[in-house]
Amino acid sequence: MVLIYVGDIIVTGNNTLLLKQFISQLNTKFALKDLGPLHFFFGIEVHRDESSLYLNQGKYVKELLSRTGMLHLKPCQTPMTTGKSQSKFDGEPLQNPTEYRSIIGGLQYLTHTRPDLSFAVNKLSLFLQAPTSAHWSAAKRVLRYLKGMINHGLHIKFANHLSLRGYLDSDWACYPDDRRSVAGYCVYLGDTLVSWSSKKQVVVSRSSTESEYRALAHVLAEISWITS
Known part of the structure; x- marks a missing residue:
């Protein structure tokens, strides 16, 4: 996988030899500086242990x-x-x-x-x-x-299973100015949190049930996108 932002590139994969070959090929086309294992990228610090990443x-x-x-x-x-x-x-x-x-x-x-x-x-x-x-x-x-809690962050860890699980909740009519609801969800891949959201719903729900179903639709759409 390659992540590119302006002049900064992250290259990752599970085959060290192929990664080195890919970097060498890039270096024949562009002037590159290989900084080695990832430690810092656009304000995000990366720490490792034997089986996990901490962001x-x-x-x-x-x-x-x-x-x-x-x-x-x-x-x-x-x-x-x-x-x-x-x-x-x-x-x-x-x-x-x-x-x-x-x-x-x-x-x-x-x-x-x-x-x-x-x-x-x-x-x-x-x-x-x-x-x-x-x-x-x-x-x-x-x-x-x-x-x-300055150093709190994400824990990306090893798991024997990579099933997708989503959790959701909504707070019905919690905004006093327009009576709209807020919906939140989080999606896990295995034991790792990979996606989350908390935002105001764009329409007024007439019941808490309607608000919950809208939140369910949002998390299902997110899971469908991740699956694809």
């Missing part, structure tokens, strides 16, 4: 906290508080919404290896157009959560 963005998290002046924050155990759902009318409008948008953009990139952030970041992304002081406080809580 995290610890360095990126530290840079994000430093850039936003949040390294001094006291960590918290959860990325969000429970209770009343946030509304676009909560709080006072921010005088400089650019900083809020920059932080949310940085958090969105973190969801590549941090599925635990998907729900919170998706919710905060809804207020990019006109963020308020309440939304800013919620964003800072996510950063406090990251402060205490």
